[in-house]
Amino acid sequence: MTIIRPAAIAGTFYPADASVLRTTIANLMASAATHAPHESAPKAIIVPHAGLVFSGGIAANGFATILPAIHTIKRLVIIGPAHRMAFQGIAVADATAFETPLGTVPVDEAAINSVLALPQVQRLNAAHVQEHGLEIELPFIQHIFANQPEVQIVPLLVSRCAAHQIEEVVETLWGGPETLMVISSDLSHFHDDATACQMDDRTRQLIENFRAEELGFDDACGCLAIVGLLRVARKRDMKVKTLSLQNSSVASGDTSRVVGYGAWAFYDSETAILPDDESGFTDATQNILNRHGKGLLRLASQSIRHGLAQDAPLQANIDTLPDDLNHPGACFVTLKLNGDLRGCIGSIIAQRALAQDVCENAFKAAFDDPRFAKITAADLTDDLEMSISVLSKPQPFPFESEADFIDRLTPFEDGIILSDGNKRGLFLPQVWDQLPDPTDFTRHLKRKAGLPMDYWSNTLTAQRFVTRGIESKTVFAPGTLWAEHNHHR
Template structure:
C-alpha cells in the first residue's frame, strides 16, 4: 500500500537503493563504515605541521592538527558506491559529527530530463532512504521557488540519483540530520547559473548551511586520459576562480582526449558554487583525493569515470590583536625568559595576567630574539594545540635556551635583547605560487618528511623577489633544493608581528 500522500505529506522513495548502494539498512551501514575507514588512509590531513625554526632546517619535529571546523561546501561524486564511495567518504569526513547546520542544500545535474533553469523539490515533504526519512526545509523551498530561475519540474526528481546517493553518507555521519533543499540544474547557461548563484549566495554567507555539490568528473576516456583531464580540472577548482575552471574545461575539450564525453557532468553545479564564492579570498578550495573507476576492482582501464573530492572552507576575518593584547604577550615572553634565570615555573609568566578571549584561543606563534641588528634566537610552532599566551611563553624560553644555532642566552644579555612576536593565522593550502603574496604571506613548504618556513617579514628583511623567497626557503629551510618548492605542497599564512622596539 502506498501511503506517501497520507495527511497531505508526500515522500520521495529511493530510486537507486539496491543498485547504486545497498537497500538493506544494516548492509548499508557496514558498507559506509568501510568507506569512512578507507577514507582515513586516502588523504593526509592538510593541517599537519611541524615545529619550525626561523633560519634553520634542523627544527625539532612536533606534529599537531589544527581543527578547521565544518566546511562551507563539499564537492563529491555520485557514482555507485563500489566505484566512488571511498572518495565521497573522504569529503564527508571533513564534517564534524556534531556539526549543526540549519539545512543542507544539495545541487546536482539533471541526468533524466532536460529543461532550462533550476528545479527545487516543492512536491515532497521528505526523502526516504534505508536509514529513514530526511525532511525537506519546506519554508526555504517555498521562498526559493518564487525566484525567477527556479522551475516547477516535479519530473526532475523521482529517478534522479545524483542527490539521493549523498543522503546515506550524511545520515551516517551526522549526529543530527538537518532538513535538506534538493536542487537540480537543467542548464549550463552561465547567465542562468549566475542568477541561481545570486539567489543562494546570501544563504552561503550566513554560514549556517552546508552546500553539497554533486558531480563526477571525466566520462569515458581511458585511465591515463582521465587522469590528465581530471587533474587539470582539479587544479583549476583549487584556485577558487571560476574563469580558471572554465578555461580548464575548454582546455580539456581542445586536447581531444579520446573517449572524453564531458569533463564533469556536474560542471553547472560546480560553477554555481564558484560563482558564489568568487572574488572572496576568505574561501579556500582543498582537493582532498582523486580516483577513477579504473581503480576499482569492478572497473576497467579502457573506459573510466573520474571522481574527485573537495572541501571548501571559509577562513575567519583578518586576524588582529589590540595594543593591550600585544603588550600582554610581550610581557609574558620577557617574564618567561627572566623566570628561567630565577627558577620560576613557566606558568608564573602568565598567571594573574588579564587574558582576553583571543589570547586564550589556540594559535601558533614565533618568538624572535634580536641583539642589536643580529638574530639571537627564533623558534616557533604551527598549530592550535595551546592557547596563544601559553604558546608565546613556551616559544620565548625555547628561543632563548633551545635554539641550537646559538649558545644559551646569558643573564647578562637580558638588557641587550629585544623581543619580536609573530602570532600566526591558520595555514591555508594553495594550488600554486601565484596565490602567494610576497610581503603579506609566510610560506610553509612540505614534501615527504622535509619542511621549512619563512615568516612574512623575511621578505622585507632581505629584499628578495618571490622566486628568491621561495627558492631560499626550499633550499635552506626545507632541504629540497632551489626548485624543490615547485613539486612540494605549499601553504601560506599571515602573521601579526609586533616587538618591544
C-alpha cells in the first residue's frame, strides 16, 4: 500500500509552485561552489535545513559534491533533529514516499525495517508530519536525481537518545558507494553575528578534527546526528572538507540575532583512484590493473554480451566487486577487429564507479560508436580484441603558438584534448602508434575536433592526460575472452 507523506513546508521554507521551486533549486546548484569534476563523491555530507532564502546556497554547496556519483548513489539516508515534538530515540514515518511540489521520493522500506530491529528506533508518524529538517533537503535530491526515480531515501528523526545509538544506526545503514549519508543540521541559534561567528568557527574546528564528544546542542541543533557520523568517520579514518560557513545575516541583513549554517563533506581515506599528481595516478592505476585488469576486461566482454541480449549495458554488482573497482574512474574501451579499429568510446572525467564505467563504455564502443556498424554475435571471436585505458584527471596544457604546442608534446605518453568553442577532439596516447610525428598528430587531432587540419587560432585550448591500460591479447588465451560466463547483476 502506498502512503504519501505530503509536503508540510511548501510555500514557507521553499516555493509551493513546482516550476518556481525547480528554477530556484537549479539556480542554487548552478551557483554552488564548483568542485573538480574528477573529484570523488563523498560518503557523507552535513547540510543546513533553514528556508532556501537563508541556507539554500550552503546546502547546494554540500549537494554539489555528490554530482560525480549521480549514477552510483541509489539511497540517501537523511538524519536530522526532531523540531516539532520530543520522544525517546529515533523515529521513522509510516510513509512509503515523501512528497514535494516536484513529486514524490520513494522510501527504502527494507532499510527502514533493518533499523526498526534496533531498540532505539520506532515508528512515530506524528514526529514527521510537520517536520521541516528532512523535507527541505528533498528538492535538492529530486533535482540531482531527476532522471533516476528509483533512488530512495531513508528519513530518520532524532530526539532523546545517546550518541552511540546514532552511531549504531549510521553503521547499520552505511552500505557501499550506493549509499550517501546526509546529516541535516543548522549551527548556533539566535546570537549576535560576532558571537555566532566565533561559535560556528569552533564547531568547524571540532568537526574537522573529529572531536565528536565536545559538540553540544548550543553548537548545532542536529548535534546528535553529527556526533554519530563523526564517531563512525573517525573509526574509518575518513577525511573531512569544510565547504561553506556563514549565517542568516547574509540574507536578512540583521546581525543582532542570527542562525549559523555550514556544509561539510566526508570522504573515504582512499576514495580516489585518480590522484591529482601524475606519478600517484600512474602507480595507483597500474597497481589496480595488475590486480584487477583481467576482471575488468571480463566485465567489459560480459557487458557486450548483455548488450546483444538486452540492448543495455550490464549493471555491475558493486557488492561482489573489489573495493578498488567501486571507486570513481574514467576509462576508454577500444575494440579492434582483425587489427582495425571497430569502436572506441570513453569518459573524460570520473563520475561513476570504474567497474560501471567499463560496462557502460564497452557497451557504447560495441553498439553506439557512430563510425561503425553495431557488433554482432558473429564478431565475438578471437579476431575481436579489446583494451581498456584508465585516464588521469585532464590538466591544462598551456602553449603560445602552434609551433610551441607541437614542441611541448611528449609522443607515446600524452593524451590530448583540443578545444575551440564547442568543437573538441581527443586523442588517447595510443594514437601515437599510428601518428608518431607530433606535427601529424596535431593535424589529425584538429580534424578529429571538426576543424581544418591547417587551422590555428588564439582561441584554441588544450588539456593533457595520461593513461594506464590493459589489452585482452596480453591476458586472455585464445577462445576465452568472449566465452560465456555467468555474471551477477
